[in-house]
Structure formats: structure tokens, C-alpha cells
Amino acid sequence: MSASVVPEIEAANGKYASQFTKGDLPLPPGRKFLVVACMDARLDPARALGLEEGDAHVIRNAGGRTVDALRSVVISQQLLGTREIIIVHHTDCGMLTFSEGDIRAKIRDDLGEDADHIAFLPFGDLKKSVLDDIQLLKKSPLVLDVPITGYIYDVKTGKVEKVET
Amino acid sequence: MSASVVPEIEAANGKYASQFTKGDLPLPPGRKFLVVACMDARLDPARALGLEEGDAHVIRNAGGRTVDALRSVVISQQLLGTREIIIVHHTDCGMLTFSEGDIRAKIRDDLGEDADHIAFLPFGDLKKSVLDDIQLLKKSPLVLDVPITGYIYDVKTGKVEKVET
Numbered sequence: 107m108s109a110s111v112v113p114e115i116e117a118a119n120g121k122y123a124s125q126f127t128k129g130d131l132p133l134p135p136g137r138k139f140l141v142v143a144c145m146d147a148r149l150d151p152a153r154a155l156g157l158e159e160g161d162a163h164v165i166r167n168a169g170g171r172t173v174d175a176l177r178s179v180v181i182s183q184q185l186l187g188t189r190e191i192i193i194v195h196h197t198d199c200g201m202l203t204f205s206e207g208d209i210r211a212k213i214r215d216d217l218g219e220d221a222d223h224i225a226f227l228p229f230g231d232l233k234k235s236v237l238d239d240i241q242l243l244k245k246s247p248l249v250l251d252v253p254i255t256g257y258i259y260d261v262k263t264g265k266v267e268k269v270e271t
Numbered sequence: 272m273s274a275s276v277v278p279e280i281e282a283a284n285g286k287y288a289s290q291f292t293k294g295d296l297p298l299p300p301g302r303k304f305l306v307v308a309c310m311d312a313r314l315d316p317a318r319a320l321g322l323e324e325g326d327a328h329v330i331r332n333a334g335g336r337t338v339d340a341l342r343s344v345v346i347s348q349q350l351l352g353t354r355e356i357i358i359v360h361h362t363d364c365g366m367l368t369f370s371e372g373d374i375r376a377k378i379r380d381d382l383g384e385d386a387d388h389i390a391f392l393p394f395g396d397l398k399k400s401v402l403d404d405i406q407l408l409k410k411s412p413l414v415l416d417v418p419i420t421g422y423i424y425d426v427k428t429g430k431v432e433k434v435e436t
Contacts, residue, residue, distance in 0.1 A: 111304050111327075111355055112420050118321020119431045126429030128313070133365055135312035139276050145328040145343055147300035148293070152315050156283020159318075162276075163310040166331040168343040177389055178310055178333040184377055186365055190276055200298055200351055212349055219412045224342055247384045255277050264291030266284045 131160035139163075139190035140182045142239070144170040148261045149196050155266070163188055169201040170194055171227045172239040180248050189252050191243060194266065195236050196259035201228045232258050236269040296325035304328075304355035305347045307404070309335040313426045314361050320431070328353055334366040335359055336392045337404040345413050354417050356408060359431065360401050361424035366393045397423050401434040 140163035143151045151157065151164050163182045165175045170193060172179070182188045206226055213221040229235035236256035243249045257266040305328035308316045316322065316329050328347045330340045335358060337344070347353045371391055378386040394400035401421035408414045422431040 110418050110420075111302055111357070112418075115320045115357065116431070116433075119319055119429075122319050122321070123429040129427040129429070131313045131426065133311075133313075133363060137276055140310070145305070145330045145347070146298075147325050147327050147329075148296045148298075150317050150322075150324050152317060153324075154284055154287050155280045156287070157315070159315050160312050162312050164312075164331050165310045165333075166329050167340070168330075168346040174339075174342060175332070177339060177391055180378070180386070180389070181333040181365065181374065181391060182310070184374060184381070185369060192276070192280060198298060200346065204350060209346065209349060213345070213413065216349070217413065221345070221413055224345070224413075226342055226346060248378065248382065248386055248389075250382075253275050253277075255275075261296065262294040264284075264288040264294070266281070268281075 128159045134186045135160070135162045135188055137161045138188050139192060140165060140179065140188045141192045141194060142170050142172055142175045142179070143194040144168065144196055144199060146196055146199065149194065149259055151194060154259060154264060155192070169199060169227055169229065169235065172242045174227065176246065176248065179243065183250050189250070191252060191254040193236055193239055193254065193256040194259050195232055196261055197232065198261050199232065202230065202232070204228050233269055237271060240271060293324045299351045300325070300327045300353055302326045303353050304357060305330060305344065305353045306357045306359060307335050307337055307340045308359040309333065309361055309364060311361055311364065314359065314424055316359060319424060319429060320357070334364060334392055334394065334400065335404070337407050339392065341411065341413065344408065348415050354415070356417060356419040358401055358404055358419065358421040359424050360397055361426055362397065363426050364397065367395065367397070369393050398434055402436060405436060
């Protein structure tokens with residue numbers, strides 16, 4: 107197998123820590139918002155949206171699906187005072203490339219396990235996935251009525267485009 | 272209410288996109304690993320661990336809990352080829368400050384809603400939370416047997432410290 111990334115990560119962190127000047131930031135996010143974004147390697151929410159350490163909560167999962175972020179959104183709002191939500195899905199997303207049946211079949215074939223109890227939440231249309239995820243939050247009785255803006259990030263250009271509701 | 276962060280975010284993204292040079296990255300993470308980290312605003316996994324766009328999946332939620340990241344971990348491994356896992360929890364975490372009962376009572380009082388069906392996953396000990404989260408992945412039949420390393424990030428110094436298993 108290939109070498110572990112641990113030595114590289116620890117070396118990079120040593121450099122980061124040696125130049126670190128942000129040790130006095132408070133626990134609640136300074137700009138009082140949260141981001142729900144895809145885990146995709148090509149998307150760096152901090153760089154792409156101009157976030158500095160201390161600014162905002164960043165919740166990430168496969169697809170940037172809000173139903174899978176609900177626990178964290180509630181904690182962010184109820185305990186740490188965020189009052190705005192930004193959702194970021196992106197072009198060329200892996201979630202566009204498979205169905206629930208596909209991944210369950212792969213897990214059955216490769217691992218010999220049944221994953222029918224997990225909703226993997228793929229989608230077929232990017233704009234619709236953003237709109238669905240905005241609606242899920244708007245309809246949840248556990249989520250505060252705050253401004254929610256959805257974007258599609260273009261992995262070819264680095265640009266975000268707002269999804270009009 | 273305060274002004275929306277949308278104009279600031281869009282301005283920052285315009286600047287990012289104007290200097291963007293990484294439009295040809297493939298979908299699978301180049302360094303073949305995934306990070307599970309807390310959503311905390313003070314932690315920037317990319318800067319703190321030396322990640323460039325295209326390197327690694329980054330999954331984030333309240334506390335960096337792996338049970339809440341399982342869907343994304345399975346997708347990352349089964350469909351996008353990651354073969355190592357890095358877990359990052361951190362000092363002064365909000366998850367150390369409340370109990371399941373506390374947040375459910377707050378939701379009942381403030382929103383008039385019952386949230387007893389949600390496990391909010393707070394913890395009382397940082398080292399134990401990292402070890403528990405490593406074990407959860409190691410025991411899951413849906414997760415491949417890959418190297419898993421857990422860290423505690425110090426928000427005062429920017430340093431990560433490995434949690435010895």
C-alpha cells in the first residue's frame with residue numbers, strides 16, 4: 107500500500123502552527139453564519155468564500171445535503187448563535203454519478219454487507235438538489251427562520267452561482 | 272437584523288475565481304484520504320493540515336463525530352477511492368458544554384418542539400471522543416480496514432496532537 111499521509115500532515119501543521127496568530131478567537135462564529143457544503147476535494151469553502159479562522163461554521167458531507175447536516179445546524183443555531191445559512195453544491199459532483207441501488211449493490215458485492223438502511227442521498231439535478239435542501243431547512247420545525255442562500259460552485263472556474271428560488 | 276453575508280461572500284468569491292488556476296482537477300481526491308473534522312469556525316482543516324484543492328475529502332459536523340459522517344465515509348471509499356482517514360476534534364469544543372438533555376430542553380423551551388429523536392452527540396472528554404470515533408469506524412462492516420489517525424487540534428496554538436490508541 108501507499109505511504110501514510112500522516113508525516114506530510116504533521117509537517118504542514120507544524121508550519122501552520124509556527125505562524126499561528128489567532129489563538130484568542132471566541133467559540134461562537136464571529137460572522138454568525140454557517141455553511142453547508144459538499145465534501146468534494148476540489149472545493150475549499152474557506153478560500154472560495156473568503157472565510158478566515160473564527161468566521162463561520164462549516165458543515166460538509168457527500169453532496170452538501172442538509173438533511174444529513176440537521177444535527178449540526180440545530181447545534182450551531184441553538185448553542186452558538188448563527189443566524190444565516192449558505193448552501194454550496196458544485197458541478198461534476200460524485201452524487202450525480204450513481205443511484206441508491208448502485209451503491210447498495212456495490213457494497214453487497216464488495217463487502218458482503220447490506221446497506222439498505224442507509225440513504226446515500228444521490229441526486230440527478232444540481233439546481234434541484236440545492237432547492238430541495240433549502241426547502242428541507244425551511245420546513246424543519248427545528249431550524250430557525252433565517253436567510254438561506256444556495257449556490258452551485260463551478261469546479262472549472264472557481265465561481266459560485268446563486269440558485270434563484 | 273444584521274446585514275446578510277451574501278455580498279461579502281460573493282465579492283470574496285469573485286476575487287478567488289479571478290486567480291483560480293485549478294480547473295482541471297479530477298473528481299477523486301488526489302492524495303486518497305478523507306478528513307472528518309469538527310465544524311468549529313476556528314478550525315480550518317485545509318490550512319491547518321496543508322490541503323490544496325483536489326487533495327482530500329473533508330467531512331465536517333458538530334464535534335467531528337464519525338457516526339454522523341458514515342454515509343459520506345462509505346461514498347468516499349466505495350466510489351472515490353480514499354484509503355486513509357484523519358479525524359480532528361479540538362480543544363474548547365462546544366460539544367463539551369452541554370448534554371443531550373440540555374439541548375432538548377432548550378429546543379422545547381425556545382421552539383416548542385420535541386427533539387428527542389435526534390442524538391446530538393455531545394461528549395465529556397476529548398481524547399475519549401476521538402478514540403470512540405476511531406473505534407466506531409473500525410467496527411463498522413461498511414468501512415474498509417484502512418489506517419485511521421486521530422488528532423486533537425489546539426485552538427490556542429494551531430497545533431494538532433496525535434491521540435495514541
